Structure formats: C-alpha cells, structure tokens
Amino acid sequence: MVDAQQQSQFMQAAIDEARLGLEEGGIPIGSVIVHAGRIIGRGHNRRVQQGSVVLHGEMDAFENAGRQDARVYAQATLYTTLSPCAMCSGAILLYGIREVVVGENRTFMGEEALLRERGVQVTVLQDAQCIDLMTRFIRERPALWNEDIGQESDR
C-alpha cells in the first residue's frame, strides 16, 4: 500500500496521460504502472491516434512498461483514470497485478467485481477531474465512446 500523497501523485500522472490523449483528439483515459515507488509504464487510449482497438489506456501502459519479470508485475500497482474494461482487467489478471487504483467508475463500470473475486485490491477514488473528463467526452463523442467499449450506437 502506498500513502495517500503518493496515490494522489500517481493518479495525477494517469490524469496527465488522459489529458494528453484528449489534446491529441483521442479518448481521455490514462494509466500508469508503478513498481517500487517508480512509474515503469505510462499510457493513454490510442484508438483515434493509432486506429488501435487493443491500446486502451491500461494496455498502452503495459505495452510501454514492456517485458518485465513476472515478479515486477506481481508487485506493481496499476493506476487508471477509469474503471478497467474486460480486456484491461484481463491483462491485469494475466500479469498478476495485485493492486489497482481507479479514478472513477461513475461514467463506466468495468470488471471490478471480477478483479476483486480474483484477489485484486481495487480502490476507487471517484476523482472529480476523472469524472469531468469522461462526462464531457461521452456527451461530445458518444459514438466514439460506444465503439471503444464494444457497444452499438443508435443510428
């Protein structure tokens, strides 16, 4: 467990990633992976920027952390601005991440129950910046958002 100040600092790094994604015209979701008090991977959603359907913010953070020893991932904490979807939760389980700090789950509820069922500690901050980022984004780009979570949009 990290203290509240560190937690806030790492969540801010994830939010900075989300804002960077927004500036690039993308979906504002960011993530960092922290090991031994240090960020080893950071990322943000790349659907628009790279046409990627697998690089959600969390996945991009894994990709940038790269080929770590299994022991490193097992001791790491993942910070994400939004509740992790099934794919990102699956990656968390695959790599044995034991602690996940979530910015908010009000605009989207991911697979937190599955993570907890598998022994992952999930903390949800309900951070105002995170909620604001996603609330605006979903209102402004509903079709893009639906695509990112595999949902059909009304036509």
Add this chain to the structure above:
Amino acid sequence: MVDAQQQSQFMQAAIDEARLGLEEGGIPIGSVIVHAGRIIGRGHNRRVQQGSVVLHGEMDAFENAGRQDARVYAQATLYTTLSPCAMCSGAILLYGIREVVVGENRTFMGEEALLRERGVQVTVLQDAQCIDLMTRFIRERPALWNEDIGQESDR
C-alpha cells in the same frame, strides 16, 4: 455456426499464423477473426518480434481487424490455436464475440469457463498440430513461455 469443413479451414489459417510466428523466432500461437465467412483479421503472438506484452495472437488479430462496427464483432467468430488467456478472453468479452473455436487446451487452460459463463460458445478441437506446436515450444523455451503467461520461472 459454420460447418466442419469451414471450421477446419479457418483453424488452419490460425495454425499458419502460429507457424509464421515460430519461423520469426516467436511464440507459436495464431488467431483469425471471421465475419460472414471471410477472415477480417489475422495475427500471431508478437512478444519476441515486437517486444510486445499485449499482442498475443488473438490481440494481434483484433488489432489487424481494426475499428469494426460493434455489430461486426458481435457476429464474428474468433479462431485461436490455444485456449485464450485472461487478457484475450477479456478482449473477446469487450467486443462481444459470441463464438470462439480453440485449437487445444491441453498445454494451457485459459479462461474458457469465464467465457462460457458470459454466454460465449467455446468449441475446443484438441487439434494435433496445435498440441504439437505448443508442446515442443514449451519444452524448448520454458522461460519465454512463462513470461508470456505472467508466470515466474525457476532460476
């Protein structure tokens, strides 16, 4: 549902991808995504080739299928030479794939139970080529294989 001949043909395409990965010095797992009788995405594990920790065979097939309408993914069938891990199963759930054909689950058992619990139809062929590819690979490169499934290796 596709007929047995088509199923065999699409699994062979996934096996071809796995063999291509092996020829490149990589992990021999391949996948294709089929919609309306046509392959819309094919891929193989890219851990060695690209240093990727997210591009398992299935994920690479999704990435190559790209930004499809949610309706397309919901009507697609995913073929994979090996039982899909938590991450790949999560991607299958995210994009609402309803049918998965698995080459084999003898060398590795993925999240088939979770997929079935969520309503995905999972068919396991126990294909001899798939079993042989993974059996040899795991014997020859145990540390690489453990890394791919997030497991520690003995040192």
